[in-house]
Amino acid sequence: MVASHDRQFSAMMVRQSSKVDSRSIIVAPCSGSHPIRAWTSSKNASDGVNMLILVVNAGSSSLKYQLIDMANEAVLAKGTAERIGAAGGGGALLTHETTGKEKIKTKAEMPNHMVAMRLVFDALTNSATGAITNVSEISAIGHRVVHGGESFSNSVVITQSVIDGISRLSALAPLHNPPNLMGIEAAMDALPNAPQVAVFDTAFHQTIPNYAYVYALPYELYAEHGIRRYGFHGTSHMYVAARAADILEKQGIPKDAQKIITCHIGNGVSFTAVKGGKSVDTSMGLTPVEGLVMGTRCGDIDPAIMPYLQKQLGYTANDADDIINKKSGLLGISGVSNDMRDITSHAAAGEERSKLALDIFCYRAKKYIGAYAAAMGGLDAIVFTAGIGEHAPLVRANICEGLGYFGIKIDAEKNAHCSDECDINSADNGVSVFVIPTNEELAIARETVRVVGCEIKK
Numbered sequence: 001m002v003a004s005h006d007r008q009f010s011a012m013m014v015r016q017s018s019k020v021d022s023r024s025i026i027v028a029p030c031s032g033s034h035p036i037r038a039w040t041s042s043k044n045a046s047d048g049v050n051m052l053i054l055v056v057n058a059g060s061s062s063l064k065y066q067l068i069d070m071a072n073e074a075v076l077a078k079g080t081a082e083r084i085g086a087a088g089g090g091g092a093l094l095t096h097e098t099t100g101k102e103k104i105k106t107k108a109e110m111p112n113h114m115v116a117m118r119l120v121f122d123a124l125t126n127s128a129t130g131a132i133t134n135v136s137e138i139s140a141i142g143h144r145v146v147h148g149g150e151s152f153s154n155s156v157v158i159t160q161s162v163i164d165g166i167s168r169l170s171a172l173a174p175l176h177n178p179p180n181l182m183g184i185e186a187a188m189d190a191l192p193n194a195p196q197v198a199v200f201d202t203a204f205h206q207t208i209p210n211y212a213y214v215y216a217l218p219y220e221l222y223a224e225h226g227i228r229r230y231g232f233h234g235t236s237h238m239y240v241a242a243r244a245a246d247i248l249e250k251q252g253i254p255k256d257a258q259k260i261i262t263c264h265i266g267n268g269v270s271f272t273a274v275k276g277g278k279s280v281d282t283s284m285g286l287t288p289v290e291g292l293v294m295g296t297r298c299g300d301i302d303p304a305i306m307p308y309l310q311k312q313l314g315y316t317a318n319d320a321d322d323i324i325n326k327k328s329g330l331l332g333i334s335g336v337s338n339d340m341r342d343i344t345s346h347a348a349a350g351e352e353r354s355k356l357a358l359d360i361f362c363y364r365a366k367k368y369i370g371a372y373a374a375a376m377g378g379l380d381a382i383v384f385t386a387g388i389g390e391h392a393p394l395v396r397a398n399i400c401e402g403l404g405y406f407g408i409k410i411d412a413e414k415n416a417h418c419s420d421e422c423d424i425n426s427a428d429n430g431v432s433v434f435v436i437p438t439n440e441e442l443a444i445a446r447e448t449v450r451v452v453g454c455e456i457k458k
Contacts (some may be wrong), residue, residue, distance in 0.1 A: 051139035051452070052076070052132070053445040054124075056117075058143070058183025060175065061085055063116050067124060067131055067138070068445045075099060075441075077124055077131035081116040092116075096123040098131045113179075117186035140195040141187050142448030144235065144440070146176035148200030149226060155203060155447040158184060158196040166198065172226070172286070197448040204234030207278040212375075215285075229290075231282035233264045233386075237272040239443040240264075240385045240436045243421070245277060247434065248380055259376040261369055263399075264438065265389035267295035267338060271365070273372035281375055283368055289324055292368065293361045295338035298328035300364070333357035340388045340395065362398040369403070379406060381432040390437050396424065406431040 049070040057064040063081040068074065079096035086092055092110040097103040106123070110116045121135050132138070143158070149169045156162055163181065170177040188196055213229040214222055221227040241262050245255050260274040269292040273281040283291030283299075293299045301324070309315040309323070323332075331338040334357040336346050343361075346354035373379040384396050393415045400410050407430020415424040418435045425433040 049449055049453075051449055052137055053448050054138050054141045054187075055441045055444045055448075056141060056143050056183050056187055057441075058113060058179050058186070060179040063113060063120065063183055063186075065120055066441045066445075068442065070445060070449055073442060073445070078441075079120065079123060081110060081120060084110045084113055084116050086110075094119050094123060096120075096129065098129055101129050104129050113182040113186040114189050117183070117190045121190055135191055136193075138191060138194055140197060140448050140452045141191065142197045142199055142444040143180065143184050143187070144201070144444055145180045145184075145198045146201045146232065147173035147230065148198075148202045148206075149230065150206070150228075152198070152200050153203055153206035155197055155199045155451050157451055158188070158198050162198060172230070195448075195452050197451045199235060199444045199447045201232045201234045202230045204238040205229075205231035205272070205279045205282050208280055208282065212281045227286055229282070229285045231270065231272070231279070232284045232288050233268065233270045233272075234279070235440045235443045235447075236264050236385060236438040237262045237270070237274070237279065237282070239440065240383045240434075240438055241272070241274045241277070243436050244381050244383050244432075244434055247421075247423075248432065251432075253380055258380050259373075259378050260381045260383060261372050261379065262383045262385065263365065263369075263389055264386045265292075265365075265384065265392075265395070266386035268297070269294045269299075269365075269388075271368045271372065273376050275376045281372060293333075293357075293364050294329045295340075296326050296329045296331050298324045298332065330357045330361060333360060340392055344392070344394055358395075358398070362395060362401075365399045366402065369399070373406070379431050381434055382408075383434045383436050385436050385438040390435060393418070396433075396435070400433060403431075408433060 051070045053068050053070055055066045055068060061082070061084045063084060064079070066078040067076045069076050077096065077098040079094060081092070081094045083092045092108060094106045094108060094116070095103065096106070104123070106119070108119055110119065124130050124132055125135060145166055147169050149172060151165045151169065163184065166177055166181055184196060184198070208229065208231065215228060217227065241260055244260050244262070245258055248258050249255055256276045258276060262272045262274055264270050268288055270282060270284045270288070271292060272279050272283070285291070289297050289299070291299050306320050309320045310317065315323070329338060330340065330343050334343055334346065334354045336342055336351070336354055343354050343357050347358050369382060382400070384390065388395055397410050397412070397415055400408050407427045408425055409427045409430070410424055410433065411426035414422060414426070418424055421434065421436050423432050423434055425431065
């Protein structure tokens with residue numbers, strides 16, 4: 001079965017290669033390269049590549065997508081299918097927007113992801129509101145896949161063996177990998193002749209050394225069961241680290257010598273130490289619960305709390321898991337909300353628990369910055385990204401308060417009015433403090449171009 005599928009894929013690549021501009025193969029070296037170096041030579045690293053890439057991010061009941069023209073990295077269309085598989089077929093909705101045209105919302109029964117994907121293709125090719133005339137114009141499809149374990153240290157073209165590998169890793173990401181596979185299978189069913197590429201959230205972190213990813217547990221738990229730090233948000237960390245690397249290089253710091261801490265701060269929060277373009281440590285672990293305080297996740301806690309809850313308070317394992325994933329973090333401390341906007345509003349009004357939640361959140365972040373700077377032996381830049389990182393000046397200022405020994409003094413005016421990429425540090429010779437909007441869809445599209453280009457060269 002695998003061999004047959006792979007032969008079919010090889011034939012498919014031959015058919016597709018005539019549609020792909022030969023310039024696509026210069027996006028990155030194909031052997032021994034690291035993705036971050038593949039597209040740090042310019043802001044638009046895929047400039048001139050004649051490919052239309054459909055990026056798909058499939059959840060358990062949703063399917064988000066973007067169609068990107070890689071010649072100028074412009075988004076031609078985007079949308080979301082919601083409530084896929086809803087009981088009775090009710091409430092399912094496709095929201096589609098082609099750049100320069102009116103946004104449309106279509107109610108339709110979506111019993112599964114395959115039906116949803118066909119509706120996406122219908123919307124993309126609609127004569128009035130679509131972006132293309134035929135789905136054959138799509139050069140390749142890039143899929144976000146949350147967990148690649150140790151099996152996938154880079155983005156890969158999807159074959160049957162890759163599908164089997166993603167399926168086996170579902171035990172490590174039961175809420176994410178199965179719906180990611182649904183999206184892959186739906187796209188392959190609807191557009192069987194287009195190359196499909198899996199881009200893994202965990203792949204960027206596969207360069208972390210063993211002393212940073214092995215837990216101090218019996219070694220057999222790692223060797224036999226794969227229990228180790230994997231890290232997440234890798235596509236986001238890779239994208240903003242690449243942008244920061246370009247800026248620092250222009251300031252005279254060679255890329256191989258750069259030491260960057262990328263801070264992805266949204267409802268989920270993770271920090272990554274990036275040294276010489278490679279992830280060398282990251283805050284999330286076997287699961288996304290470890291590390292920083294998050295919207296509803298607790299982050300780092302004493303592990304003995306879990307058996308205590310079970311033995312002394314009568315919680316089941318599922319109860320305890322529910323607490324650390326869904327009832328903790330900002331929500332658990334404040335009792336108000338998991339949304340940082342609500343927390344800061346309530347804290348400003350004098351609500352003590354919301355103020356405590358904000359203080360704990362920022363203190364934990366400051367500790368990680370100090371730890372990662374020590375681990376890398378220095379620091380050239382801090383990068384804030386994602387929903388809170390990009391849009392919460394108070395949080396950025398509070399995290400950076402007291403980091404004067406790094407030469408950091410936040411410029412209040414720049415910090416308050418930063419709306420795109422900017423350096424909010426006012427010190428002349430200190431560590432740069434960048435705010436860089438993340439763009440995971442573009443990162444996935446770039447990786448798809450790189451991987452397809454490499455396949456064509458074979």
